[in-house]
Amino acid sequence: MTVRLGYTILYVADVEATVSFYEAAFGLRRKFIHESNLYAEMETGPTTLSFAGEAMAETNGLAIRANRKSDLAAGFELALVFPDPHDAYRKAVAAGASPVKPPENKPWGQIVGYVRDLNGCLVEIASAMPD
Amino acid sequence: MTLSARYLELGLAADVSDEVEAVWTSVSDRAGSYRVLPDGRCDIILRFDAGQKPINSATVVITGPVTRFYDVAIEPGMGFAGVRIRPGRFESVLGFEPTELANANLIGPDAVSACPGLEALCAPARDQTELVARLTAFVRQRATASRFRPAPLARSVISAFHASGGRLRISEVAEMHGLSERTVQRLVVKATGLTPKAFAAVLQFHRALRLLRDHRLSPAAAALEAGFSDQAHMSRVIRRMGGFSPARLADVTLVSLLD
Numbered sequence: 001m002t003v004r005l006g007y008t009i010l011y012v013a014d015v016e017a018t019v020s021f022y023e024a025a026f027g028l029r030r031k032f033i034h035e036s037n038l039y040a041e042m043e044t045g046p047t048t049l050s051f052a053g054e055a056m057a058e059t060n061g062l063a064i065r066a067n068r069k070s071d072l073a074a075g076f077e078l079a080l081v082f083p084d085p086h087d088a089y090r091k092a093v094a095a096g097a098s099p100v101k102p103p104e105n106k107p108w109g110q111i112v113g114y115v116r117d118l119n120g121c122l123v124e125i126a127s128a129m130p131d
Numbered sequence: 132m133t134l135s136a137r138y139l140e141l142g143l144a145a146d147v148s149d150e151v152e153a154v155w156t157s158v159s160d161r162a163g164s165y166r167v168l169p170d171g172r173c174d175i176i177l178r179f180d181a182g183q184k185p186i187n188s189a190t191v192v193i194t195g196p197v198t199r200f201y202d203v204a205i206e207p208g209m210g211f212a213g214v215r216i217r218p219g220r221f222e223s224v225l226g227f228e229p230t231e232l233a234n235a236n237l238i239g240p241d242a243v244s245a246c247p248g249l250e251a252l253c254a255p256a257r258d259q260t261e262l263v264a265r266l267t268a269f270v271r272q273r274a275t276a277s278r279f280r281p282a283p284l285a286r287s288v289i290s291a292f293h294a295s296g297g298r299l300r301i302s303e304v305a306e307m308h309g310l311s312e313r314t315v316q317r318l319v320v321k322a323t324g325l326t327p328k329a330f331a332a333v334l335q336f337h338r339a340l341r342l343l344r345d346h347r348l349s350p351a352a353a354a355l356e357a358g359f360s361d362q363a364h365m366s367r368v369i370r371r372m373g374g375f376s377p378a379r380l381a382d383v384t385l386v387s388l389l390d
Contacts, residue, residue, distance in 0.1 A: 013286075013290055053292075054291075055292040055293070057294050058293055058294060058296070061341055061342070061346055062296075063294065063295050063297075063338060063356070063358075064294050064295065064299055065291075065295055065307075066291040066294045066295065066300065066307070068287070068291065068307040070306075070307060071306065071307030072307075078217055089360055094353060
């Protein structure tokens with residue numbers, strides 16, 4: 001059996017607020033929020049995007065640098081693929097995402113822009129790779 | 132020295148709230164002492180004779196935030212029921228700031244004179260369950276009635292210290308929130324009664340214990356992951372804050388801390 005990427009889990013200060021933000025800013029849909037408000041999953045196809053409360057990191061025995069909007073961004077990004085990245089970028093910023101770089105055409109045919117989410121995590125707004 | 136009595140955290144979701152981090156009970160089964168480790172928290176505790184039914188009276192104790200261990204003398208059959216107050220909620224529940232109780236406890240009449248509302252908790256009770264219900268109702272009612280509200284930023288700042296296992300410096304937490312170090316200092320002292328440095332040291336101490344005991348890391352690996360400069364540094368801190376050598380960790384009771 002081969003390994004597959006199952007989940008991307010972001011530790012966040014407020015799980016519920018993050019789910020609402022990802023719905024409003026990127027048009028993703030929530031799969032569920034656990035009643036503890038410490039864990040949620042989004043509808044993102046075969047690789048699940050999850051949010052876990054910072055208290056969960058501690059419960060899991062981890063120590064992390066919390067993601068904060070006013071901090072330097074951590075060294076990773078989420079890349080979300082949209083049919084129209086220009087429109088997606090405008091909507092994200094209108095919903096409160098911090099603009100970082102408006103979408104531009106890449107030599108390999110993709111359109112790519114960057115914002116930061118409500119917690120300061122980098123989110124790439126891209127078109128699909130051309131076939 | 133007894134490091135653990137029978138300590139039990141009650142997993143009653145209904146009792147855990149914005150104000151209460153944990154509800155716990157403990158009945159000692161021997162004479163000796165119970166070692167309390169610094170956890171950066173304040174508890175309201177009712178001490179009673181667990182052999183009595185109904186319980187004639189209880190003594191109320193407020194424990195302040197400590198940075199070093201202390202030992203409590205216990206006798207067989209001595210019962211304790213406690214609520215651990217979340218950071219930032221002490222003032223709304225008890226009416227004074229936790230810093231006034233740093234490295235100190237208030238027992239019986241001293242606790243009641245600091246917070247007269249506590250007296251009603253000590254009245255006769257059917258059993259331990261009634262004492263626990265009284266404690267949690269008291270905390271909820273006081274927090275609801277209080278005009279004091281914790282600063283929302285304090286929660287984010289405390290959570291950042293927690294999530295890092297005490298590894299972030301004040302300067303880093305200040306910078307990541309766009310605040311001055313002075314503001315972070317003020318928020319943390321107000322919420323916990325400890326300076327950010329002392330609060331972070333307590334969190335780092337707790338994480339080191341968990342890495343050693345629960346994750347079964349080697350001392351060298353635990354020291355690295357917990358952010359100590361080396362194993363000797365970690366051992367010194369464990370001795371100073373916990374009063375025991377890392378090799379004796381197996382008997383220690385660790386409370387669960389969430390932010």
